[in-house]
Amino acid sequence: MTDIAIDTPSRPKGWLPGVLTILFVAVYSWALLIAEEDWEVMGLIALAAAVVVLGLFTGLGNKVKASWSAHEKPLNLGALIGVLAVIFTLSDQHFPLLMLTTTLLYFLASLGLNIQFGYTGMVNFAGAAFFGAGAYTAAVFGNVEWFPPLLTLVAGGLVAMALGLLLVYPIVRTTGHYAAVVTIAFGVLFKTFLEVNEILGGPQGLMVNSMRLPGWDFNNSPTLFGMEASFYFNYAVFAAILVAVIFTFVRRMERSWLGLHMDAVRLDETAAACFGISIHRTKILAFLSGNLILGIAGALYGMMISFIAPTSFTFSDSLLMVSIVLLGGMGSPWGGAIAAAIVVLLPEKLQILQEYRFLLFAVLVMLVLLFRPDGLLPRQIRNYFPGARNGQ
Amino acid sequence: MDIGLLAQYLANGIMLGTMYALVAVGFTLFFGVLDVIKFSHGDVLMLGTFAGFTVWLGLEAAGISNPWVQLVLILIASMAFTAAAGAAIAKYLVLPLKKAPPLNTLLITLMLGTAIREAVRLFYPNGSNPKAFPSLLPDASVDLGGFLLRADSVILVVAGLGLITGLNLMLNRTRLGLAIRAVAQDEETARTMGINYMVVVLATFGIGSGVAAFAGIMNGLYYNEINFGMGLLLGLIGFSAAIVGGLGNLYGAILGGFIFAGLQVVGSALLPFASAYKDVFAFAVVIAIMAWKPTGLIPERTSDRV
Amino acid sequence: MARIEIRGLRSAYDKADVLHDISLTVEEGRITCLLGSNGAGKSTLIRGILGLTQPHSGQILLDGEDITRLPTHKIISRGIAAIPEGRKMFPKLTVTENLRLGAYQVGDERTIRARMDSVFEAFPRLAERRDQLAGTMSGGEQAMVSIGRGLMGAPKILLIDEPSLGLSPLYVKENFRIIEGIRDQGITVFLVEQNVRQTLAIADYGYVLSGGKLVGEGTAEALQNDSAVHAAYFG
Amino acid sequence: KDTVHIGFIGPLTGGVSSIGLGGRNSADLAVKLRNADPNAKYTYEIEALDDECKPNVGVQVATKLAANRKVVGAIAHYCSAVAMGTVDVYHKFGLPMTVWGAVLPDITYGNEYGEITRVNGTMINQNETAAKFMLEQGYKTWAVIHDTTDYGKGHNTYFTKYLEEGGGKILGAFGVTSDQQDFTAELTQIKQLNPDVVYFAGLTPLGVRVRQQMDKLGIKAVFQGVSGIKSDAYFEGLGGELAEGSVTFLEGAPAEKLPGGAFFLSEYEKAGYDSAPEAYGPFAFAATSLLMDAIEEVGPDRKKIVAYMATVKDHESITGPITFDDHGQNTVALITPYVAQSGQWVVWEDSEYASGARKLPGKQ
Amino acid sequence: MTNSLLEFRNLTKRFGGVTALDDFSMHLNRGEILGLIGPNGSGKTTSFNLLTGIYPASGGSIFFDGEDITNKSPRKVYEAGVVRTFQRSRLCLPLSIYDNIMIGDTSRLKTGICANLLGRKAFRKQYEETFEKARSLVATFSGNLADRMMEPVGALPMIERRRIEICRALISEPRLLLLDEPSAGMTHDETDQLMTDILDVRARGEGLSIIIVEHEMGVIERITDRCVVLSYGRKIAEGSYAEVAADAEVQNAYLGVD
Numbered sequence A: 001m002t003d004i005a006i007d008t009p010s011r012p013k014g015w016l017p018g019v020l021t022i023l024f025v026a027v028y029s030w031a032l033l034i035a036e037e038d039w040e041v042m043g044l045i046a047l048a049a050a051v052v053v054l055g056l057f058t059g060l061g062n063k064v065k066a067s068w069s070a071h072e073k074p075l076n077l078g079a080l081i082g083v084l085a086v087i088f089t090l091s092d093q094h095f096p097l098l099m100l101t102t103t104l105l106y107f108l109a110s111l112g113l114n115i116q117f118g119y120t121g122m123v124n125f126a127g128a129a130f131f132g133a134g135a136y137t138a139a140v141f142g143n144v145e146w147f148p149p150l151l152t153l154v155a156g157g158l159v160a161m162a163l164g165l166l167l168v169y170p171i172v173r174t175t176g177h178y179a180a181v182v183t184i185a186f187g188v189l190f191k192t193f194l195e196v197n198e199i200l201g202g203p204q205g206l207m208v209n210s211m212r213l214p215g216w217d218f219n220n221s222p223t224l225f226g227m228e229a230s231f232y233f234n235y236a237v238f239a240a241i242l243v244a245v246i247f248t249f250v251r252r253m254e255r256s257w258l259g260l261h262m263d264a265v266r267l268d269e270t271a272a273a274c275f276g277i278s279i280h281r282t283k284i285l286a287f288l289s290g291n292l293i294l295g296i297a298g299a300l301y302g303m304m305i306s307f308i309a310p311t312s313f314t315f316s317d318s319l320l321m322v323s324i325v326l327l328g329g330m331g332s333p334w335g336g337a338i339a340a341a342i343v344v345l346l347p348e349k350l351q352i353l354q355e356y357r358f359l360l361f362a363v364l365v366m367l368v369l370l371f372r373p374d375g376l377l378p379r380q381i382r383n384y385f386p387g388a389r390n391g392q
Numbered sequence B: 001m002d003i004g005l006l007a008q009y010l011a012n013g014i015m016l017g018t019m020y021a022l023v024a025v026g027f028t029l030f031f032g033v034l035d036v037i038k039f040s041h042g043d044v045l046m047l048g049t050f051a052g053f054t055v056w057l058g059l060e061a062a063g064i065s066n067p068w069v070q071l072v073l074i075l076i077a078s079m080a081f082t083a084a085a086g087a088a089i090a091k092y093l094v095l096p097l098k099k100a101p102p103l104n105t106l107l108i109t110l111m112l113g114t115a116i117r118e119a120v121r122l123f124y125p126n127g128s129n130p131k132a133f134p135s136l137l138p139d140a141s142v143d144l145g146g147f148l149l150r151a152d153s154v155i156l157v158v159a160g161l162g163l164i165t166g167l168n169l170m171l172n173r174t175r176l177g178l179a180i181r182a183v184a185q186d187e188e189t190a191r192t193m194g195i196n197y198m199v200v201v202l203a204t205f206g207i208g209s210g211v212a213a214f215a216g217i218m219n220g221l222y223y224n225e226i227n228f229g230m231g232l233l234l235g236l237i238g239f240s241a242a243i244v245g246g247l248g249n250l251y252g253a254i255l256g257g258f259i260f261a262g263l264q265v266v267g268s269a270l271l272p273f274a275s276a277y278k279d280v281f282a283f284a285v286v287i288a289i290m291a292w293k294p295t296g297l298i299p300e301r302t303s304d305r306v
Numbered sequence C: 001m002a003r004i005e006i007r008g009l010r011s012a013y014d015k016a017d018v019l020h021d022i023s024l025t026v027e028e029g030r031i032t033c034l035l036g037s038n039g040a041g042k043s044t045l046i047r048g049i050l051g052l053t054q055p056h057s058g059q060i061l062l063d064g065e066d067i068t069r070l071p072t073h074k075i076i077s078r079g080i081a082a083i084p085e086g087r088k089m090f091p092k093l094t095v096t097e098n099l100r101l102g103a104y105q106v107g108d109e110r111t112i113r114a115r116m117d118s119v120f121e122a123f124p125r126l127a128e129r130r131d132q133l134a135g136t137m138s139g140g141e142q143a144m145v146s147i148g149r150g151l152m153g154a155p156k157i158l159l160i161d162e163p164s165l166g167l168s169p170l171y172v173k174e175n176f177r178i179i180e181g182i183r184d185q186g187i188t189v190f191l192v193e194q195n196v197r198q199t200l201a202i203a204d205y206g207y208v209l210s211g212g213k214l215v216g217e218g219t220a221e222a223l224q225n226d227s228a229v230h231a232a233y234f235g
Numbered sequence D: 001k002d003t004v005h006i007g008f009i010g011p012l013t014g015g016v017s018s019i020g021l022g023g024r025n026s027a028d029l030a031v032k033l034r035n036a037d038p039n040a041k042y043t044y045e046i047e048a049l050d051d052e053c054k055p056n057v058g059v060q061v062a063t064k065l066a067a068n069r070k071v072v073g074a075i076a077h078y079c080s081a082v083a084m085g086t087v088d089v090y091h092k093f094g095l096p097m098t099v100w101g102a103v104l105p106d107i108t109y110g111n112e113y114g115e116i117t118r119v120n121g122t123m124i125n126q127n128e129t130a131a132k133f134m135l136e137q138g139y140k141t142w143a144v145i146h147d148t149t150d151y152g153k154g155h156n157t158y159f160t161k162y163l164e165e166g167g168g169k170i171l172g173a174f175g176v177t178s179d180q181q182d183f184t185a186e187l188t189q190i191k192q193l194n195p196d197v198v199y200f201a202g203l204t205p206l207g208v209r210v211r212q213q214m215d216k217l218g219i220k221a222v223f224q225g226v227s228g229i230k231s232d233a234y235f236e237g238l239g240g241e242l243a244e245g246s247v248t249f250l251e252g253a254p255a256e257k258l259p260g261g262a263f264f265l266s267e268y269e270k271a272g273y274d275s276a277p278e279a280y281g282p283f284a285f286a287a288t289s290l291l292m293d294a295i296e297e298v299g300p301d302r303k304k305i306v307a308y309m310a311t312v313k314d315h316e317s318i319t320g321p322i323t324f325d326d327h328g329q330n331t332v333a334l335i336t337p338y339v340a341q342s343g344q345w346v347v348w349e350d351s352e353y354a355s356g357a358r359k360l361p362g363k364q
Numbered sequence E: 001m002t003n004s005l006l007e008f009r010n011l012t013k014r015f016g017g018v019t020a021l022d023d024f025s026m027h028l029n030r031g032e033i034l035g036l037i038g039p040n041g042s043g044k045t046t047s048f049n050l051l052t053g054i055y056p057a058s059g060g061s062i063f064f065d066g067e068d069i070t071n072k073s074p075r076k077v078y079e080a081g082v083v084r085t086f087q088r089s090r091l092c093l094p095l096s097i098y099d100n101i102m103i104g105d106t107s108r109l110k111t112g113i114c115a116n117l118l119g120r121k122a123f124r125k126q127y128e129e130t131f132e133k134a135r136s137l138v139a140t141f142s143g144n145l146a147d148r149m150m151e152p153v154g155a156l157p158m159i160e161r162r163r164i165e166i167c168r169a170l171i172s173e174p175r176l177l178l179l180d181e182p183s184a185g186m187t188h189d190e191t192d193q194l195m196t197d198i199l200d201v202r203a204r205g206e207g208l209s210i211i212i213v214e215h216e217m218g219v220i221e222r223i224t225d226r227c228v229v230l231s232y233g234r235k236i237a238e239g240s241y242a243e244v245a246a247d248a249e250v251q252n253a254y255l256g257v258d
Ligand SMILES: Nc1ncnc2c1ncn2[C@@H]1O[C@H](COP(=O)(O)OP(=O)(O)OP(=O)(O)O)[C@@H](O)[C@H]1O
Pocket: C013, C014, C016, C018, C036, C037, C038, C039, C040, C041, C042, C043, C044, C045, C085, E155, E156, E157, E158, E159, E185
């Protein structure tokens, strides 16, 4: 035993701020999801802004951060429970559940992109293409009788990964802006190919069969406590669990030697190579695992939305996904969660503004960036085992 | 394929290439000075073109109808307007984010692009519909055996290439050019040399955006049609062209622009009954070029060393 | 006569205070040196004079005029030039272009040429490599570019931050000779150096900085004989 | 009076927003007029949503409407791919929805959903008439430019089918992306093929560019468009001279010729919307009025409205009588040919072209 | 087995028109500390770059422990046991001290996907081991940093960064350490202390060989067994420091005659 813990306060940091945050966020998202009237929506947006400002200036934000890093595991679990609780309270509300699930799946996609450019520094402007690849795979395999739907999800990921394989050679060779062009080109190519080609439904798109688990079709509405729930309830719960699982893995990846290698490759390839890190292996691993996640998210999204067409996976959709990562803060998974909510829910909640909504959305995002240039929740320094004594 | 057709393709390609190159130049300049991707470039171009169009409407209303006078006034007005817009973007959106990850600049300019596009669509009178841009250049043409060589195309190409060459000279031969390149590499040391950092950055963004307006007007004069979405694709292609050509110097932008134009023309000429695939083809070739030359066709001289 | 006068300067990065209440003067036509261990705040002081770091409080006077909040390029135009710490090159510019930037505020081409020639005379290495990208030069070669660039401005006051870092012993000697030569031309020099022995050999007056506070000052001889300075730096 | 909620969906942002906005304004106008009518049993409130012309967004907003029990019916979609994606949603939730603009046949014919009806014709009707009409004019050869969206591709498919059945010849077909700027490469080839007619399947912005560049290359063929170019914007983008002699086809009777239609146009003018109704505004108006008629008749009840829709026959509307077949498709497939004359779209029969005072290119 | 650990045979490197290394041959004995000195731009850093596989050689060959490693990838060279520091510090500034040091230890870290994602117990074990190891190494060089292992390197002053960089190189217990001007920017005392620390670490393990590039002659005199002097890419002298310092050519080209 050594005397490390000199400046670590012996009193453990409280879990209360974390729990309160979860409660607040849960109630808030519930309210936001069901808000319909203009004044409700505007009020809630104003409330969020006020809370953020308050959190920044009173140091409340730091308290939450500290609390979270001291009790990460239970609080993460708490967050999952929070999400599930919101899902249950909304169980018969189709539309809020649809939006919630969409948010979750975009969040999932942002996790994939985070591995790619948050950790490894490989920009990917074809996120929507890989997401779409997953969805199209789900459409194709979903129609094959004997193909187990759960595997379809995996297949979606694998196909996206395989498509990524096509790009591996140029991607590994290029860096920075040059790599950006490779993915941009691929994204445009992917969408145009789907559009001009009739095999996969052409511009009209394809139906996607619903998700099925053994003995359970997700298109059926489950009955909860005697009440009929929305069929989106299935997807919401499933997505929440999927996100939790993949989140855990992404976190583990970040907090492992693999994540360290990714950071090293991003920050200084030459030095990394001089210390035995394989640049190629690291980049390929990051690119493919990112695409795997994008593909899985896309597959489930396709099954839920049940109809896909090339116009849903355009360059601007890719940019939307990139926005989530940047807005949240590069390499910061929780930031991605918040940003996904903003990017998915805000335009929707702004429907009341009709044709003005994108203008307003764009202006809001610009304002956020001007005040938080590093994103909403900038990435924290790596801590392999948060809360562990060594870590402090 | 007969000569006339071939010549026609060539002429088309050159025209298109010049236009792409003019857009690409802007991207190269912005990378050059601040190492940022300014995704709103295409939309700024569109804004400049609409500004020019508005001026034209005003001139018509004021009864000034000499096409050359109109042309000069339109160009001056739209380039000045866009240059000011570019400088404002640099000052209020790009510079404040200098310390943030460079991709965040991309996001903010991306959003700005959306905002500009939507604003024109919503607030320009009848902005969601295409507008008929006047043809102010002489519409004389020579028929060279099935191939129509048009005076306006020639003027546009010459003007465009001349502008790029002039810019390149400016960048490589003048004090301002030297300052631009210095600022790009090390802001603080550049200031220590007595360079007025802010002025140089704003000037670069102004120039790059002004060139975009030029490209936009050229686009309008050539196609006689402008619309609020015109910048989107032009921006995307300009960006790709800049990169494919290489960020080494402005000639990379020309090369990239012409390659892109060539790919599209060849794509639709060689794949006549599958011309829908021409973009697939063009972008596939772009990927291949990047795999072959990972830093573009005219790469920067590298200065990395260990 | 005092060319630069600093009064009660305080500086900080983010939250950490770096300079506490510094007052010093740099006299006309002399080499004034600033000694201090790593992280003492020497470079911060230089940056403060150049207007690169805004001080919290205090004043910087140049020939009696307050320049504390002037933008850097205005300060440079008053006849100050700097050789910054850590051989800050423009890596993608050639040696010649780097040198030219040293004379950025000089318009006349002939003057620039003449100065460049004298730099090449002092550092023949640079003449051999005039078109090489500065970024690909060896560490010491880059230091030469940096010094040469500082001379290009033909300033009235030259601020030098650790110029001999990474230079070979031969060039270190050469370097000090050059600095002496600069002084002999009547240029005022403010020199920050790690190499205490050689610095004090050419300097006229010196200050000692420690932990952001001035802890000593005096003529070079006095400092050389000062036991505290001696103990700290001569080892 | 009780308030009844109805929904409107269309593309309110993005490239085809002018049509979406025209549709929304027209639907809005119908509601306003009805609310001003003292005989109406209910007060109507319209909730307009934006589908961005993207299927996934379409499904989202359709779900939003359909899941909202207050909403009893909807008028939706201009983009066919979006409608294809959302029909299942309406069916699942039992929300009656009337299409106001999308023309893909499968939207009504691809399913057995009673909830789905459509007031405008399909591209089948339109292209059948178009092919026949143009062949009657004596043209023999065509070159086709279509955008690669479902809209352009679909039109191309049906037009080619009917044209070839009628003996016309397609010399070449070129797919282009919907945001393409430059068509000189395609048009250069078309010039080489030297067709009588250039058939263009796509929307106004693209059509303007194609027409414009045809002129630049000196192609003298007739420019034949689809309903997508029947807009005022076509003239705004081209100027009257270049547009002159373009032909297009639109489902429904010409609004200005029907008494209700003229009323619609003047009321639209009066209401002061800042964008034109565009080609499909009248259909949105008609669909909205039909829905409100149904509600007046059977009450604000989704099931009853669906049942009512199945019985609609010769229902008066500003686009002519509406009769739904067993797929909910309006069978009064009246298709009107238009020709561009002196800066506006003129019904063919009334034009100087029909009378012989002016001539389409290539005619003696 | 010969006594020579490393051998350059007629090594040549050209950059365009510049010949940075010109037919350079030398060897390093096991356990030796060799000073590589010479005027600026004489090719010292370049020889490190060729050795560690960053640049391909234009001619000649490099043997390490009897094996030809000419033009091997940096990774292979590292795996053979050669590590270096850089003339301009190259740490990953946003990462913690611990992270930076761990980057130096990749050969021993388990980098399998399953091991990292699934075997968290084993991972934790390795983490705790390496943490202790890194901590004690850091403690050798800079006592106060040992308690700040999780702070970002970017917040540290230059001199501390240099120390961390040396820790990063030493953590993998290499066989050959290449130091490129480790003392640049340090005062006398600090340089002295740094050298003492390096020798300390060396004494703990067995037979670490070192090549050091330095312009501070005091350092060279104190710690090297032998010196090789380069000028314009050629070897102009070789021998103990006293020998080379007495050489007229070396004085002329490098030391400067007083
Ligand atoms: N950009 C910065 N942000 C935060 N702290 C800084 C920054 N630059 C310097 N510091 C801190 O300020 C203090 C003084 O730094 P300064 O560079 O002025 O020292 P110095 O005396 O020049 O040292 P050296 O001899 O190493 O050049 C140091 O503790 C350093 O860590």
